[in-house]
Amino acid sequence: MTSTFLGMPATAPRGVGHLRGDQPFPAAARRSLADPQLRRNLRHATTTIRAKSAAVIAEAPDWQQLRDAGAAIKADVMSRLPELLEQLEAAVTRAGGTVHWAADAVEANRIVTELVAGTGSDRVIKVKSMATQEIGLNEALEAAGITPVETDLAELIVQLGDDRPSHILVPAIHRNRAEIREIFLRAMPGVDPALTDDPAALAAAARRYLRQTFLHTPVAISGANFAVAETGTLAVVESEGNGRMCLTLPDTLITVMGIEKVVPTWRDLEVFLQLLPRASTGERMNPYTSMWTGVTPGDGPQQVHLVLLDNGRSAVLADEVGRQVLHCIRCSACLNVCPVYERTGGHAYGSVYPGPIGAVLSPQLTGVADNASLPFASSLCGACFDACPVMINIPELLVHLRAEHVTDRRRPTAESIAMAAAAYTMDHPALYAAAQRAARLGKVVGRRGRGLPPPLSGWTVSRDLPQPPPQTFREWWAEL
Amino acid sequence: MNSRHRVLGRIRAALGDRAAAPAEVPRDYRPAGAEVELDLLVHRLTDYRATVHRCTDGQVAQVVEAILGGRRVVVPPGLPRHWLPATVAAVTDENLTTEQIAACDGVVTAVAVAIAETGTVVLDAAPDQGRRVITLLPDVHVCVLRTDQVVAGVPDALDQLDPRRPQTWISGPSATSDIELNRVEGVHGPRNLHVVIVPRGDLPPGA
Numbered sequence: 001m002t003s004t005f006l007g008m009p010a011t012a013p014r015g016v017g018h019l020r021g022d023q024p025f026p027a028a029a030r031r032s033l034a035d036p037q038l039r040r041n042l043r044h045a046t047t048t049i050r051a052k053s054a055a056v057i058a059e060a061p062d063w064q065q066l067r068d069a070g071a072a073i074k075a076d077v078m079s080r081l082p083e084l085l086e087q088l089e090a091a092v093t094r095a096g097g098t099v100h101w102a103a104d105a106v107e108a109n110r111i112v113t114e115l116v117a118g119t120g121s122d123r124v125i126k127v128k129s130m131a132t133q134e135i136g137l138n139e140a141l142e143a144a145g146i147t148p149v150e151t152d153l154a155e156l157i158v159q160l161g162d163d164r165p166s167h168i169l170v171p172a173i174h175r176n177r178a179e180i181r182e183i184f185l186r187a188m189p190g191v192d193p194a195l196t197d198d199p200a201a202l203a204a205a206a207r208r209y210l211r212q213t214f215l216h217t218p219v220a221i222s223g224a225n226f227a228v229a230e231t232g233t234l235a236v237v238e239s240e241g242n243g244r245m246c247l248t249l250p251d252t253l254i255t256v257m258g259i260e261k262v263v264p265t266w267r268d269l270e271v272f273l274q275l276l277p278r279a280s281t282g283e284r285m286n287p288y289t290s291m292w293t294g295v296t297p298g299d300g301p302q303q304v305h306l307v308l309l310d311n312g313r314s315a316v317l318a319d320e321v322g323r324q325v326l327h328c329i330r331c332s333a334c335l336n337v338c339p340v341y342e343r344t345g346g347h348a349y350g351s352v353y354p355g356p357i358g359a360v361l362s363p364q365l366t367g368v369a370d371n372a373s374l375p376f377a378s379s380l381c382g383a384c385f386d387a388c389p390v391m392i393n394i395p396e397l398l399v400h401l402r403a404e405h406v407t408d409r410r411r412p413t414a415e416s417i418a419m420a421a422a423a424y425t426m427d428h429p430a431l432y433a434a435a436q437r438a439a440r441l442g443k444v445v446g447r448r449g450r451g452l453p454p455p456l457s458g459w460t461v462s463r464d465l466p467q468p469p470p471q472t473f474r475e476w477w478a479e480l
Numbered sequence: 481m482n483s484r485h486r487v488l489g490r491i492r493a494a495l496g497d498r499a500a501a502p503a504e505v506p507r508d509y510r511p512a513g514a515e516v517e518l519d520l521l522v523h524r525l526t527d528y529r530a531t532v533h534r535c536t537d538g539q540v541a542q543v544v545e546a547i548l549g550g551r552r553v554v555v556p557p558g559l560p561r562h563w564l565p566a567t568v569a570a571v572t573d574e575n576l577t578t579e580q581i582a583a584c585d586g587v588v589t590a591v592a593v594a595i596a597e598t599g600t601v602v603l604d605a606a607p608d609q610g611r612r613v614i615t616l617l618p619d620v621h622v623c624v625l626r627t628d629q630v631v632a633g634v635p636d637a638l639d640q641l642d643p644r645r646p647q648t649w650i651s652g653p654s655a656t657s658d659i660e661l662n663r664v665e666g667v668h669g670p671r672n673l674h675v676v677i678v679p680r681g682d683l684p685p686g687a
Contacts, residue, residue: 007489045661052661065509072505079500082491095644101483103490153667154658170658177659199659203667210668215578231643241616241654241669248612249578259487264502266643270635271509273649281657284524285598288669289649290612296646298575299611314490 010104011367012312017105017136018164019312019366021350024373028348038345041176046336052282053333060278069271070390074327077262078317084229084262085308091232095294097304102256104311109140111307112221112254116146119252119303121219127236127243128152129223130168130330131256131309133352134365137221148221149213151242153206160187166346166354168332169280174345177202203240210242220246220301224257225329226272227306230265233293234306237276237286247290253301258309260326272329279389280331312365321400325361327390332357334384334394340377349374356384360397368405375401414458439468512639514632517596521630522677524599528652529665530673537678540624541565544588547622547674551585554614558607563588563624573614581613586620587670592647593640594625594675597633599652601625601675604645612648621650621670628680 012019021028032038057063077084089099102108112132116124124141126132126148138148150159157172158165161183165171172180181197188209195205222243226235234255236243247253263272277286295304317323335341335355346354351362351371359378363371375398384394406416425431522532533543544553545565553568554576564570571584590608591601601623603609615621631637641647654669665671 007486007493009490009494041660049657049661062509065506068506069509072503076500076503076505079495079503081495082488085488085491101487103483103486107483151668152658153656157658170661172658173661180659199662199664200666202659203656203664207667211582214668215582228643233643239654240656240658240667242667244612244616244648245668248616259491267635267638268505270638271507273638274509274634281663283528283651283663285595285600285649285651287528287651287653287655289647291643291647291649293644293646296605299605299646300613308487310487310490314487314494317491318494 009314009318010310010312011315011370012134012365013104013106014366014370016109016140017134017311018352019134019362020370021348023350025344025348025350025377026373028350029344029377032344032348037176038174039343041174042342042345044176045170045173046342049282049336053279053336054282056278056282056284059284060274063278066271066274067389067391070275070329071327071392073263073268073271074390075324077260077264078323078326081259081262081317084264085259087229088227088232088262089308091228091230092234092294092304092306093232095232097232097294097306100305100307102307102309102311105135105309108135108256108307108309108311109137112137112256113140113144113146115252115254115305116141116219116221117144119219121146121217123147123149123213123217124219124221125149125151125213125217125246125250126155127220127222127238127246128155128171129221129256130352131223131258132221133165135256135309135311137256149210149217151210151214151246152238153203153240153242156206156210157183160184162187164347165352167335168330168353168355168357169335170332174347210245214242214245214249218250219252219254220250222246222253222255224255224261224306225276226269227257227262228264228266228269229262231293233266233291235269235289235291237273237289239281239287241288244288244290247292248300250301252303252305254305254307256307256309258311259313260328275389276329276331279333279387315367316361316364319364322360322364322397324392325357325364325397327392328357328361329390331389333387333389337383337387338378339381339383340379344377349377356394356398357392360392360394360401363401368401368408372405375405414456433472433474436472436474440470510633510635512631512633512635514636516630516632518627518630518677521594521596521599524596525652525675528599529655530599530652530675533674533676535676535678538562540676540678543674543676544568544622548586548588548620551620552583553586553588554581554584554618555588556608556610556614558610559588559590560608573610576614578613578617582617584618586622587614587618588622588624589615591623591625591629593637594630595632595634595637596630600637601650602637602641603648603650604641605647606645612646615648615650616669619670620672620674622674622676623650624676624678626678626680
């Protein structure tokens with residue numbers, strides 16, 4: 001286990017939440033790569049969103065200046081996080097809300113479960129929230145006899161399909177309309193058996209199914225996209241109106257938010273409310289954004305709670321290079337442009353945070369040892385860096401974490417031994433010439449297409465072995 | 481040690497002892513104050529499937545009649561009554577239950593501000609807009625906007641809005657991109673959004 005000295009930054013605990021996969025990325029990816037339907041669905045969806053996003057970003061002549069401002073605001077937030085959180089706490093409290101602090105997933109789950117139990121309700125409605133996915137809140141609520149109902153369409157598809165989310169923005173991106181129809185027919189109580197796979201008909205089915213639940217559930221749980229320290233205002237950005245339902249109808253609202261989501265001033269929203277929708281859903285503005293400051297008498301929930309979640313974030317903050325990952329506003333643009341994500345899908349990453357951002361966020365939240373394969377789940381092509389609206393240098397972070405992983409492992413690896421041997425050989429011309437002649441023998445051992453024999457087969461399992469030339473350059477030169 | 485101290489202590493330990501002053505943020509993006517293009521607003525609203533009507537203040541009731549005539553409509557307590565035709569059954573929201581609001585076919589409100597560039601109308605729960613719930617449950621939302629309430633961009637809107645008021649920013653009818661990442665209109669919020677634009681100063685004083 002990770003060290004848990006009081007007051008020292010700690011990584012997210014094991015055994016709770018969804019930051020660790022069951023198997024390393026290469027093994028999980030091999031399974032997804034063999035699923036042609038999944039690859040078709042992902043290619044279609046990511047191609048669509050890339051075109052939409054590019055079109056609305058092209059409409060904003062100051063896109064680069066907005067990115068600069070977004071990155072600078074986030075860097076400022078990280079450098080004065082304690083005072084901003086205290087300021088946020090004071091502002092929320094002044095406006096009639098209650099602030100709770102959770103050091104990790106276990107504590108956050110306990111706080112939320114106790115708050116729900118205190119209302120006497122055995123059901124909660126939920127707005128899509130990465131933070132509550134991360135901590136495994138649904139499982140904790142179910143263990144306490146409370147039914148969590150996901151109200152976001154994609155989350156509902158995942159929940160009804162007994163599936164796992166595979167994308168930050170659209171957790172059911174791996175499902176196409178025909179598959180969604182089948183899930184609804186199988187698992188949605190009271191669904192019309194004549195339901196077609198027209199997306200509008202599928203959306204209407206979700207509207208009918210959830211309407212009574214919205215009207216009769218007294219507690220809601222949300223995440224937050226932004227929290228303004230100076231005013232205590234929380235913001236949720238959404239499309240369907242399920243967020244508005246959850247934020248408006250119940251008596252009690254519990255918001256779970258990672259500590260990095262705070263922004264200093266009201267004015268800072270002018271940057272993020274322009275960056276987020278264009279980078280995320282490829283819209284000039286998403287259909288609905290709700291903002292609330294504590295309790296408004298007579299309007300909306302009268303019991304308002306905010307749970308501030310650490311769960312490994314302080315450990316990320318301790319790494320001066322790594323901490324920029326906390327700038328992430330969860331837009332998912334990096335997933336949509338990533339050639340690796342487009343082929344493997346989100347499940348291969350194990351964690352609820354997939355794609356390029358997940359490959360650098362998850363290992364930092366858990367400690368690199370627990371997600372050691374993720375920093376290698378990238379070709380370092382850099383498309384994610386170009387797409388990121390707050391300019392997180394994901395390739396730099398991937399290399400940084402790879403280095404950390406290598407340093408962590410004291411024992412020499414096959415790779416490090418091979419590289420050391422290669423370096424020695426190249427330093428000694430006679431040995432080098434001998435090695436080149438020996439390479440021709442490799443033709444016999446591992447014929448092209450077959451790969452190298454064990455223990456070197458790991459290298460050639462996904463790579464072709466190049467054909468050694470009949471004559472080396474040095475031999476040819478000597479003959480001239 | 482309680483959790484508050486533990487979390488704050490961890491963050492302080494992570495940052496080291498360097499107390500940082502607020503950093504200078506480069507704000508070279510387009511600032512508030514650009515000229516408002518009404519045609520742009522109309523284009524952006526229409527592009528996201530809102531229906532736009534342009535008329536005088538005196539003609540609003542006719543427009544409402546064409547959309548909601550003969551139907552049941554919830555209205556906020558401060559709505560100018562002359563916007564309502566005699567043919568709608570108007571129910572004023574004075575602590576209506578959610579069931580009563582959900583039973584209404586439509587809702588008519590004013591707005592706080594509208595953003596031309598993004599096609600957004602913002603409601604801030606003022607008396608002519610009402611509680612957030614009334615614009616959520618009915619399937620048709622008609623909002624009446626004066627041209628002097630239109631601003632150019634997002635920075636202008638935040639300048640004018642009061643963060644202490646609950647806000648709903650609305651850009652087109654309820655929609656989702658959750659099926660194959662294509663936008664589909666009509667999920668939980670109103671499936672029909674009508675924006676009635678009336679000229680500036682056309683509103684009778686005190687309305």
